[in-house]
Amino acid sequence: MGALPFKQNKLGEALGQYKPKTLVGSKLQQAIVSQGPKSQLGALLDRELVFVDVEAQSPEELFRQLEAPLFEAGCICEGWLDAIVAREKDFPTGLDFGHVSVAIPHTDTKFVVRPYVCVVRPKEPVAFCTMGQKDVPIAAELVFNLGITQKESQVGILQELIGVCMEAQLVEQLRGARGADELTQALAAYLV
């Protein structure tokens, strides 16, 4: 993936501060929004930001592959990649739920243009460090990159995500899903 065409100029800054009230995404997302979901996470779920079989040897390699699609979807602004790589090093986000290990990388709100959730099921688990314990690696089978723009109103999104990870049966579905469509559907069906 090449360099981003986007430059940090005045327009970029304006875009960075632009917080749309209505989310425009895939048809699935619009359908969920039009039904008035109770789930904040469900409203953010977008098939275009669900990826399976991603090959990455490290969190950084994974983030590199997410940069272009997230940028094209209008989710992030320039600087996001460096910021999320640095933050993951300083404040790792791997979580071991017993039945599954996941990572929930996120970064400073200033690099997020609109709230989003990006779901990755890597081809092989990716080694993330455990939250709170920089030197303890976990093998993340699922990676949920959260884009949060307002910490107060969006704290429920992370809570919902934690709920998803704790649901062993759902995690099993996410593991077994044949492709991104199925994975998205399984999540959407849970997040109603």
Add this chain to the structure above:
Amino acid sequence: MTAKIIVACGSGVATSQTVASKVAHLLSAQAADAEVEAIDYKSLRTAIRQADIYISIVKEDTDWGVPVFNGVAFLTGVGQDAELKKLLAAIDEVNNRSK
């Protein structure tokens, strides 16, 4: 006295709020005399002076002079019961201090 608990995470984006809300919920179910506040890691140094207990989600090498608990246990539920038990004991200790 009421135990003042602070929760800090790296980003201050959402993790500390999530843990704080979970802990507050668990503590209210136990009728524990405590208040829980989520703070940004950057303000930890200041906030901890007013706190009795610190729930951490980042690796801690510093001795803050207050009991420190593992916030990740409250996030994942793994080891949560044991951590809650220890937390309740620490709250009891604070509650029993002279006012």
